[in-house]
Amino acid sequence: MSAVAGGRVIFSCESCDSRLIKRTSTLVHKYLRNDIYVCDNPLCGASYSGHSELTGIASPSGVPTALPSELPPTPSFLRAQMQLAWKAGKGYIQLDLLDAIDATVGNRGDKQDAAGHQSPATTGRYDHALPVVKPPRLR
Ligand SMILES: [Zn+2]
Structure with a gap:
């Protein structure tokens, strides 16, 4: 369900193996987005849903007045x-x-x-x- 294209990993359609394009993304809450992916093949047209989630902080902000993160450290x-x-x-x-x-x-x-x-x-x-x-x- 994924392939590497130009150094980026992309999802591919499980039906026709064409690449999936993210069509919409809605914010569910502060750290979670719900994504809809559509198959790039016009003859196929399959669509998929998934989510993107921030699960931890990998490095702190460099802004001196920044609040500490609510996320757990990686x-x-x-x-x-x-x-x-x-x-x-x-x-x-x-x-x-x-x-x-x-x-x-x-x-x-x-x-x-x-x-x-x-x-x-x-x-x-x-x-x-x-x-x-x-x-x-x-x-
Ligand atoms: Zn497809």
Whole structure:
């Protein structure tokens, strides 16, 4: 009942194997939508119903004023929270490899050495520090 098309998994008709197109979607409640799918084959015309549901929070909002989610955390989110708590308990003494790149004082070469990267491109990919630029000046 599903196939991969262009990297996306789509449903297919169980009668004729044509792809199904989502025609309508109605909100049942805050975390649940009811979907109607119609077969793309005009000679078939079968339709199906299903639902899309948010079942957990995978990562928190970055908005400082955001309310906490009512949804349960996903296992990976729980693991990340536990790792943060563990690191806080250790006083952040030991940095992750990616944290080490950002925490290293110096130029890009120093960061590359600290991370053990072979190429500057790899360091650039994982360096999340914002570039420091000079403020504009009046002429
Ligand atoms: Zn069909």
